[in-house]
Amino acid sequence: MTYLVVDDSKLARLSLIKSLKTHVGDDENIHQASNGLEAVSLMENKKADIVFLDLTMPEMDGYEALPKLLEINNKAKVIVVSADVQTKAKERVISLGAQLHMQKPINADKMQEILEII
Amino acid sequence: MYSLTEDEKDVLQELMNVAYGNATAVVADMLDAFASLSIPNIQVLPTHELLATFESMKAESYFFSTQAFSGEFNGESAFFINDISAQNLAKHLELETADDLDDAILELTNVLTSSLTTKLSQELDTEVSFSLPSITKVPLQDIQEVETFQNYSQVIVIDTDLNFEDQKINGKIFILTKDASIQWLKNKLNTILELLL
Amino acid sequence: MAQEQTQHNLRTLTVDEKIVANIDNGILVLDDSLCIHHYNKWLELHTGKKEKDLLTLKISDVFANINTKTLTRKIKTALRIQTPTFYTANTSKYLIPIKLNQIKNAKFEYMQQDVSIIPFDLEKSLVALIITDQTNMAQTNALLHSHIEEIKELNQELIKERDTIDKKILYIRLNLQAEISDISHALLNLLEYEKEELLGLDFFNFERHLMSATLKEKIKEALKKKEPTNFEERTLSLSGEVLYFQSTFVAEFNAKGVQIGFIIFRENITNAKILAKTQEKMLASSRSAAMGEMIAMIAHQWRQPLSLINTVIATMKVKRELNLLTKEITDNSYEKIQNTVKYLSETIDDFRDYFKPNKEISRVELNTLFEKSIFFIKSEMDVHSIKYSLKASESVEIETYKNELLQTIINIMKNSIDAFEESDEREKKICVTLERLSTHVSIEIVDNAGGIKKDIITKVFEPYFSTKSKNGTGLGLYMSQTIITEHLLGSITLTSENNQTKVLIELPYKIRSQK
Known part of the structure; x- marks a missing residue:
């Protein structure tokens, strides 16, 4: 499996990856991007299977990046991980093709929940 | 003189993001509207620079409300909303009197402060309590005289825009914490950092 | 852990309810549809309503002033964010109407309230409303506010005042x-x-x-x-x-x-200074004018005695040619000349005495003063055949600067004499009347030299005003007025009627030295 973690906060990425590794082990292919643009170019190279995508980011935000990522790899599963918990925000990302919308931060328990669902 | 390292800032920013996301969701429900979120801006400033920041908002007449929060993490939040936004808020909530509008702004302040700081405290593993918010309609040129700020020598300023595009309501919220709290916060942030790295 | 739990339960059951009953706050438990679940003793006492009558009623039905929408919003928000929401007395005045019957907070009809809406039971959607009496605070705030306004107004006035002072x-x-x-x-x-x-x-x-x-x-x-x-x-x-x-x-x-x-x-005081300097100049110029007049007067006085000496000498010359000059005639002539020369010399002394300004106040008998004045101008009056008369019921004495007064009187009479030059009046007269009044003396000088035209009578006391075509400095009456009013502390008025001009001088009986 190839994972792509997209967040402008380095620590948010580290924290998510830490939770992820407690479930999938250290050997997995985990890539990081700090904004939408980087995520799209990484997607073209690495064709990630599972994407953790933040919404509020500089350069290109999650809403813009989401359809582009799916365009490159329509089999990818995108989990939006955001602080934005407005009902309308959730509805919007689901309609854009995300599998899930989860509230930040993602701890090990939440990660398990996510992995079970997908 | 305190300052925050890049990593400390990053953690705080992330925590603030989460807290602010929560707060916005509540306000969005309250107003039945959708807010666009922006990245919070975090700075450690001497008070006079903060006042200078407020000074730069002079152009528009702002409503200005504050609310104190106490606990291990304590301080004050200051919420600014400009005249037009306040009028739009009144229209949106179908308010009739100026007192109703003041009340609504106080409620907005309270909701923002409470959700922000509650969530932030949860993440920081502590508890806060809140005092009654107070509203002041000060012309900003007099803001130096707003006594509350005189008590701070240095403040952590976390400012975020509250932006309801469709309703044309936007405001700015500042979370101000002073000396002792800054040290406490730094320690907490480092604990979190150590757990991550 | 178990022990702690027990203690906690114990406390809730006994102590808390007692506190809730006796605390100096209103405590009201509502659900999110505003139905009343608890109404504490404080509220019972202040509103005169009993909890048993209110349970399950909607608070907004009990108190019609409550805005259902706002309260519902605040309750739902509190439940949603799990932290309190508030009403503040400052903006919302009060939630539960409680009439005040106090004198000290007379500004408010109803108790001003802060209300905290605390999430109480999330499952049942219950909140507790804690109501605090803030009337005192509101009263203080209102007072403070009005004082601040007052201070602001005072400050404004002060700034204005300072501005005026700065400008004036x-x-x-x-x-x-x-x-x-x-x-x-x-x-x-x-x-x-x-x-x-x-x-x-x-x-x-x-x-x-x-x-x-x-x-x-x-x-x-x-x-x-x-x-x-x-x-x-x-x-x-x-x-x-x-x-x-x-x-x-x-x-x-x-x-x-x-x-x-x-x-x-x-x-x-620049203007006053300049005026004083101008007056000094005028005084000087009027002095030199007076000097000229004095010389003219002396000339008049001397004409007759000089011609007398001339005649005596001429007679002696003729007698000697005819060898008729006896010792007796010679002695007689010498004596005549001597007497006349003595008279000339006395005249000079008189003029000198009377025309230098007085430094001291002295007693002046006005009848004598007029005799003296007439002495100086008699010869001129004779030239124009002017008759002079003085009416005085009794001796009039005052204390004043003698020479100043004399000069003024001569000045006024000279004006009359000058006026007669252009008059064809047959019976030329200058009449002086002296009168003692209770507070002052009055001197009236009347001539019948034709009077003064109405259009110029108001200007006669202005400096440099003159009706005379030549030799007039225009300072005569101006200086007379200055002397009378400023030095002699009296007054001078001039009126003209029919053919006559009347100058009325009023003087105090006594003045104090100004120097």
């Missing part, structure tokens, strides 16, 4: 080193300087133009004493205009009584 009053502030620390715009306008040019300058240096070293020392000495002191100053404006100031130096103290400098209040 001439003043300079000095610090203790005598450097200029402030200067009013009124004074700057006179001096034609900008404020910035003068601030910080040494007062004595700036004022050096026309301030003598002795005056400087005098002022410095006075400043040391810290007592208000008056000086007359002379200063040049930027463009070189001379300014005269009557200045008062006052030490300035701060609120704690420590001296912080000086204030110099100035009065611009």
